[in-house]
Amino acid sequence: MRLAGKVALVTGAGRGMGRRYALGLAKEGAVVAVNDLKADKAAETAKEIEAHGGKALALGADVSKKEDTERMVAEVMKGLGRVDILINNAGINPFILPAEKVTEEGWDRVINVNLKGVFLCSQAVFPVMKEQGGGRIINISSQAGLFGEQGLLPYSVSKAGVLSLTRVLAYEWSRYGIYVNAVAPGFIAGGMNEPILGKTELVSALAERVPLKRFADPEEVVSVVLFLCCEEAKYINGATIVVDGGMTGYPPKPILDLLGRR
C-alpha cells in the first residue's frame, strides 16, 4: 500500500494499459479517478476497482478538448478533493501508412490526442498540484518516440513530443514540487496490440527486434509506472524510463548480423 491517501487520475483507463495502471494504483491504496473517452468503459474500470475494495470515480472526457479536461479535473476535485498523481495514458495509433499518404485529418487526430491531450491534462491539474505543494505526472510515450517507426509518422512525432514536453514541464514545475517523468514502453502483449496477438508469425517477427525476444507482459510496464508514483522515485525528474526489452539500443538490422560476424 505504497500510495495510501493519494488520489490518482488516469486518462484512457477504460481498457488496455490505462485500466491496468488504474487497478495497480488502487492496489497500492490510491483512490483512482478513471477517465476515458468512452464513459461506459471508464465506469466498468471504476466498478472493477470497487469490487476489489478500492475507491474510484469514473469520468467520461476527451483529453484533446480543453473544456473536457478542465471539467474532468473540476469533477475530481468535487468528488475526491485532490489530485496527487496524473497518468497521461490516453493514446491512439489508428493507422500504419507511408508518410506521403498521411492525411491532414489523420495527423491532427493523432497529435491532438497523444500530444495536445498530455499538454491539456497536465495544464488542468497544475493549479491543483501547485496549491497542494506537489504531485507526480507520468506521461506514457513509446519507443516509437525515441527512434521513430516506419509507417507511424504522426504517432512517432506525438510520442517524441511527449518526451520533450516531459523535460520542459519537469524543469518549470519542479519548483512547485511537481515531478514529471515519461515511460517509453516497447511492444506490450496487451492494449492496442491485442488485435495482433493471435498472429503468431507477425508477433515473432516483431519480437525478433527485441533483445529479450518477446513482448512485455503488461504488468512489467505497470510496475515501472507505479514505481515513478512512489516515494522511492523522488529524485527522478524529467526522465524517460525505457521499458522495451532493450529494443531502442538495438537497430532493427544489427550491423554485426549483416556482416555475418555473430
Ligand SMILES: NC(=O)c1ccc[n+]([C@@H]2O[C@H](COP(=O)([O-])OP(=O)(O)OC[C@H]3O[C@@H](n4cnc5c(N)ncnc54)[C@H](O)[C@@H]3O)[C@@H](O)[C@H]2O)c1
Ligand atoms: N500497447 C502497447 O504496446 C503500447 C506500447 C507503447 C506505448 N503505448 C501507449 O500506451 C497508452 C495506452 O495504450 P493501450 O495499448 O492501452 O491502448 P488501448 O487502445 O488499449 O487503450 C487506449 C484507451 O484510451 C482511450 N482514449 C482514446 N482517445 C481518448 C481521448 N481522446 N480521451 C480519453 N480517452 C481516450 C480509449 O477509449 C482506450 O480506452 C497509449 O498512449 C499508447 O500509445 C502502448
